Amino acid sequence: MNDKFIAERVTQLRLTKNKLSEYKLSLELGLSRTYIGMVTRGKTKPSMGVFLAICEYFEITPVQFFAPYLTDKLNSLMMDINELADEDIDCLCRIVEAFLNDKKLKKQDEQTRKG
Incomplete structure (x- = not known):
């Protein structure tokens, strides 16, 4: 932004x-x-x-x-998340965090193999 x-x-x-x-x-x-x-x-x-x-x-x-700054897909996702209960949002945050950590580890592993 x-x-x-x-x-x-x-x-x-x-x-x-x-x-x-x-x-x-x-x-x-x-x-x-x-x-x-x-x-x-x-x-x-x-x-x-x-x-x-x-x-x-x-x-x-x-x-x-x-909303005008967000892509349509991201805006739709944010609106859907807004409808979730707090505990569901917490669970979703943990899932996203795990996904991003896994992605980061894979990238580091790939760079290690190249280097």
């Missing part, structure tokens, strides 16, 4: 909501009047708390915020 994505996405969301000004959005979120302007110009990145407040204000999830 490039550094411009968050700035561009906040601008996109802001403009789709009755062309809300940066100033007005800053005030609506209880921030300094120039904060959103600084975010949209790439001068600062929002904290996690501000990011979540932005998502809540626009009535979207963090996954939906990043």
Whole structure:
């Protein structure tokens, strides 16, 4: 993800909501009047708390915020995962971690044989 994505996405969301000004959005979120302007110009990145407040204000999830950046396949997978119970997500994380570790070991083994 490039550094411009968050700035561009906040601008996109802001403009789709009755062309809300940066100033007005800053005030609506209880921030300094120039904060959103600084975010949209790439001068600062929002904290996690501000990011979540932005998502809540626009009535979207963090996954939906990043949806334009994600591939269709990854976006679909994220939406499916979002429907799982916490223990299922934990299990899935362990499976992915094991898969990635195995892949890393195979790559190291392959490099050892070549070298």
